[in-house]
Amino acid sequence: MAARRELGDELRRLRGERRGAEVAAVLGWSESKLSRIETARTGISEADLERLLRLYACTQGEQSRLRELARRGRARVWWxxxxxxxxxxxxxxxxxxxxxxxxxxxxxxxxxxxxxxxxxxxxxxxxxxxxxxxxxxxxxxxxxxxxxxxxxxxxxxxxxxxxxxxxxxxxxxxxxxxxxxxxxxxxxxxxxxxxxxxxxxxxxxxxxxxxxxxxxxxxxxxxxxxxxxxxxxxxxxxxxxxxxxxxxxxxxxxxxxxxxxxxxxxxxxxxxxxxx
Structure with a gap:
């Protein structure tokens, strides 16, 4: 959950001043789907993450970090x-x-x-x-x-x-x-x-x-x-x-x-x- 929360915070930062509805429309998502990802109420698939990385024009360093956070967020936790x-x-x-x-x-x-x-x-x-x-x-x-x-x-x-x-x-x-x-x-x-x-x-x-x-x-x-x-x-x-x-x-x-x-x-x- 911590990694998912951190990933959501980073994705919200990368969205910047763009409205959630605008980003969701470009990706063909509902605005609520984007909101759930950014607030860590749901995880994100590899394919959806790659689409966001391209849309936000992330650097190689940002891409590596966000992919690792997504991987950790999908992992089964020990507790x-x-x-x-x-x-x-x-x-x-x-x-x-x-x-x-x-x-x-x-x-x-x-x-x-x-x-x-x-x-x-x-x-x-x-x-x-x-x-x-x-x-x-x-x-x-x-x-x-x-x-x-x-x-x-x-x-x-x-x-x-x-x-x-x-x-x-x-x-x-x-x-x-x-x-x-x-x-x-x-x-x-x-x-x-x-x-x-x-x-x-x-x-x-x-x-x-x-x-x-x-x-x-x-x-x-x-x-x-x-x-x-x-x-x-x-x-x-x-x-x-x-x-x-x-x-x-x-x-x-x-x-x-x-x-x-x-x-x-x-x-x-x-x-x-x-x-x-």
């Missing part, structure tokens, strides 16, 4: 078996996460999904406002665990997490579940490519009060970073350059205020010991 249990925007989130070369995450309430234990994840998911079906809870928990394989791919993404100290004390799932989760955090803090910081209570007010978010970076000058900000109904994806800049600055502020990596590891160890 397809879980698709019935989650809303479509979550599929986009998983796609960005799987393709990112760097992930920067601020979490104010709970441990981030990529670092959760199975039992902790289940406890978080089952209190979701839209969930009343145990089978769906199990499916979403399984998907969250499967997502963690991104950290063992070759090469793995760089993961930088700033976690509020309160998450180390909130007994999600009970005290024993939290104790095992804190141990998992301590183990994760020693993994190559993982940079974990705790924002202590003493840090006071900061630039991201009242919000949690993730920044995905793709290591490609032609592919802009994406921000996902969380809310009760799934969150919002942001790609506008000025919006992304605000979130980057907020994350930099959080990182400055947070404990260094070594002190974070020591705090996590002390917290885990206190839960025994």
């Amino acid at each position: 397809a078996p879980y698709r019935s249990s989650v809303a479509e925007p979550y599929g986009e989130y998983v796609a960005f996460e799987a393709e990112a070369v760097a992930i920067c995450e601020w979490e104010a309430q709970v441990v981030p999904g990529l670092l959760q234990t199975d039992e902790y994840a289940h406890a978080v998911i089952e209190v979701g406002a839209d969930l009343h079906d145990p089978e769906t809870v199990q499916q979403r928990t399984a998907l969250r665990m499967a997502r963690q394989s991104v950290l063992t791919r070759d090469p793995p993404p760089r993961l930088c997490v700033v976690l509020d100290e309160s998450a180390l004390h909130r007994e999600v799932g009970g005290r024993d579940v939290l104790r095992r989760q804190v141990q998992r955090l301590h183990d994760a803090s020693q993994r190559p490519g993982v940079e974990l910081h705790v924002l202590p209570f003493a840090a006071g007010a900061h630039a991201a009060l009242g919000e949690t978010f993730v920044i995905f970076e793709f290591g490609d000058s032609e592919r802009a970073p994406v921000v996902h900000s969380e809310d009760l109904v799934g969150g919002q994806l942001r790609t506008k350059h000025s919006d992304v800049r605000v979130y980057r600055e907020a994350f930099a502020d959080l990182r400055r205020r947070a404990l260094p990596v070594d002190e974070t590891r020591e705090l996590i160890a002390r917290t885990g010991h206190g839960l025994r």
